[in-house]
Amino acid sequence: MHFGIISTGPISAEFSQAIKFTDGADISAVFSRNAESAQAFIDQQQLQATAFDSVEALCASNDVDAVYIASPNSLHLSHALVAIQAGKHVVIEKPAVWNPAQWDQVWGAAEKHKVLVFEAARHIYEPAQKIVRDYLVGKKPKTVRLNFSQYSSRWDAVEAGEEPNIFSLKTGGGALVDLGVYPIYDAIYWFGEPDGVRYFPALAPTGVDGAGTLVLVYKDFNVIITIAKNAHSDAPSEILLGRETLRLSSVQGIDLVTEYTAGDEQVLFDSKATPGSRPLSELMRFEAEFFCDMIQAHLEGNFDEARVNRYRSLTLLSRSVNEVCTNARYTAGIFFENETLEISG
Amino acid sequence: MHFGIISTGPISAEFSQAIKFTDGADISAVFSRNAESAQAFIDQQQLQATAFDSVEALCASNDVDAVYIASPNSLHLSHALVAIQAGKHVVIEKPAVWNPAQWDQVWGAAEKHKVLVFEAARHIYEPAQKIVRDYLVGKKPKTVRLNFSQYSSRWDAVEAGEEPNIFSLKTGGGALVDLGVYPIYDAIYWFGEPDGVRYFPALAPTGVDGAGTLVLVYKDFNVIITIAKNAHSDAPSEILLGRETLRLSSVQGIDLVTEYTAGDEQVLFDSKATPGSRPLSELMRFEAEFFCDMIQAHLEGNFDEARVNRYRSLTLLSRSVNEVCTNARYTAGIFFENETLEISG
Known part of the structure; x- marks a missing residue:
């Protein structure tokens, strides 16, 4: 199956590398606002692909089965709708869209046009996730503390009075949507x-959240998610269960999972890599393989019940994450450009 | 100067040991509900002290300059008032009293009777605290995450349907007042x-908080305090400052303070002990020395301006901690026995 790629940023390069390790899949088309950039990307990534400077043209190509959208967040919605209306399956980088209204537009269009849409929540496809999920069966959490605090060099620009995209309300930036999406996916998963x-x-001077703490309230426990783009922390994330605690090296790209008590410790998963050192392309292979399997099966009319159920649960998960993230943002008074109008309208 | 001790529990034994290392101070009187227990404590701790089975009698003794109150939390108030009215200085184990109304009673009585009252917040007198406070001068925190999660064996009783004191509304139990008081002191300090x-x-089935997360909202950052008596965690506490983060081995009995960035690490304080291994009596020496100095100076009519100011700031700190702790509890709907009546009255 053949992927068209929208945008030629660093994340698209990582995705291209990940696809190279995926049997039966390749990149056949690359879009950039100017065709030269698209061709440069193709050359650099050593792809057998066609360069496009029109999203519509790429989506109309018969050589494209599915479109990977990694354009700036604020363009995901329109790019996804173009691809879906052209009958292409779609993989959208996270966060897929700004709010549930946009989410309903995209997934509604996909249902109408009988194509699949995936939010590229790469970390839930990692091997460590199965270890964690299996471990949690029958367990009763007491408290969950998740941490994703990663200093962004763009914060320096904010402190200098500028407004880079990832810290701008105009482009849907901020810590919650950029980093929070990972631990929120974890928690709901x-x-x-x-x-x-x-x-x-x-709040940053630009109006977005430079850092923040999200509390998810469950019946018998709380999940406390701390995120920061203006500060750094290597503290692990933890699921406290009583005498036992599950320690995760991070909320994504999980390299080490350990169960410990006051006197004992047991490693449940070890990627063998230095925590945090694996390249994105390696972490993206798991999702790439999964998306390709699902899309390939759909193309071949082989989308069986197991896949239908898996797709449904991933769709519900994506919707829940979007809703939690958006509610959190709105109740904290953080609205992206024109978003207030959308709501009142 | 001579201390009378109210109650003969484990914490009183630790305090007795701490006082042995304090120049010019000793234990002259010990109270227990029965005199034999008091005498047994005196023998066991090898004290030159008199046994009392009446708090009033102990407080009336001319051999007592100050009273250390480590009775069950629900008795602190009445014991403190007896001691103060007898003209004795008072050190009350934390949490000193249940709520600001009680706090005002005790500290108001102390002012009237011209005696000193200290809440025994031992951890703020530790050497590591000065390192942390000095380090923070001029720094702007981005996010602060404090953790004090210590599994209590009494939780097993709660799960078996019982109601031990530390998990009872009748006796002012729960994670916030028992463990939360430490990190709240830290944060406000x-x-x-x-x-x-x-x-x-x-919430535990008994109505108190088995665990919880407290968010203290400051102008530009939040302090997130997670506490648990029904679960265990050895995760450090952290003050995120940007590229640098200050890591504390714990919120009290701090053995290690480290400043780190994404690529570097620097130890600022090291007790040289295995984290968490120092006995309480050792950790209590710092406060014991301080309380004795203050009380001794007061007894000698030598309570100078520096001490007046220090006493005032500690008093305000104790009041703030009590208020934060109580507000947190009330807004979460956790009221101790008869506390609702007190409020409405």
Whole structure:
């Protein structure tokens, strides 16, 4: 099966590398606003692909079965709709869209046009996730503390009075949507939808959240998610279960999973890599393989019940994550450009 | 100067040991509900002290300059008032009293009777605290994550349907008052009073909080405090400052303070002990020395301006901690026995 790629940024390069390790899949088309950039990307990544400077043209190509969308977040919606209306399956980088209204537009269009849409939540396809999910069966969490704090060099620009995209309300930036999406996916994947959500942002001068803490309230416990793009932390994430605690090296790209008590410790998963050192392309192979299997099966009319169910649960998960993330943002008073109009309209 | 001790529990034994290392101070009187227990404590601790089975009698003794109160939390108030009215200085184990109304009673009585009252927040007198406070001067925190999660063996009783004191509303139990008091002291000592407080408890069947997360909202950042008596965690506490993060081995009995960045690490304080291994009596020496100095100076009419100021700031700190802790509890709907009546009255 053949992927068309929208945008030629670093994440698209990683995805191209990941696809190279996926049997039966390749990149056949690359879009950039100017064709030269698209061709440069093709050359650099050593792809057998056609360069496009029109999203519509790429999506109309018969050489494209599915479109991978990694354009700036604020363009995901329109690019996804073009691809879907052209009858292409779609993989959208996370966060896929800004809010549930946009989400419903995209997934609604996909249903109408009988194509698949995936949000590229790469980390839930990692091998460590199965270890964690299996471990949690029958367990009752007491408290869950997730941490994703990664200093962005663009924060320096914010402190200098500028407004880079990832810290701008115009382009849907901020810590919650950029980093929060990972631990929110984890939490809902592991524990289901929370009963309540409360977000405590630390606002940047640009109006987005430079850091923040999200509390997901469940019946018998809380999930506390701390995220920061203006600060760094290597502290692990933890699921406290009583005498035992499950320690994860991180909320994504999980390299080490350990169960420990006051006196003992047991490694349940070890990627053998230095924590945090694996390249993105390696971490993206798991999702790439999964998306290709699903899309290939669909193309061949072989989308069986197991795949139907898996697709449905991933769709519900993506919707829940979007809703939690958006509710958290709105109740904290963080609205992206024109978003207030959308709501009141 | 001579201390009378109220109650003969394990914490009193630790305090007795701590006092042995304090120049010019000793234990002259010990109270227990029966005199034999008091005498047994005196023998066991090898004290030159008199046994009392009446708090009033102990407080009336001319051999007692100050009273250390480590009775069950629910008795602190009445014991403190007896001691103060007898003209004795008082050190009350934390949490000193249940709520600001009780706090005002005790500290108001002390002012009237011209005696000193200290809440025994031992951890703020530790050497590591000065390192942390000095380090934070001029720094702007981005996010602060404090963790104090210590599995209590009494939780097993709760799960078996019982109601041990530390998990009972009748005796003022729960994670927030028992463990939360440490990190709340830290936060207010380091950053001052928060602008807002929100508590997310995980309620035990007995009605108290078995675990919980407290969010202290400051102007530009939040302090996230996770506490648990029904679960265990050895995760460090952290003050995220940007590229640098200050890592503390714990919120009390701090053995290791490290500053780290994405690529570097520097130890700022090291007790040289295995983290968490120092006995309480050792950790209590710092506060014991301080309380004795203050009380001795007061007894000698030598309570100079520096001491007046220090006493005032500690008093305000104790009041703030009590207020934050109580607000958190009330807004989470956790009321101790008869406390609702007190409020409405």
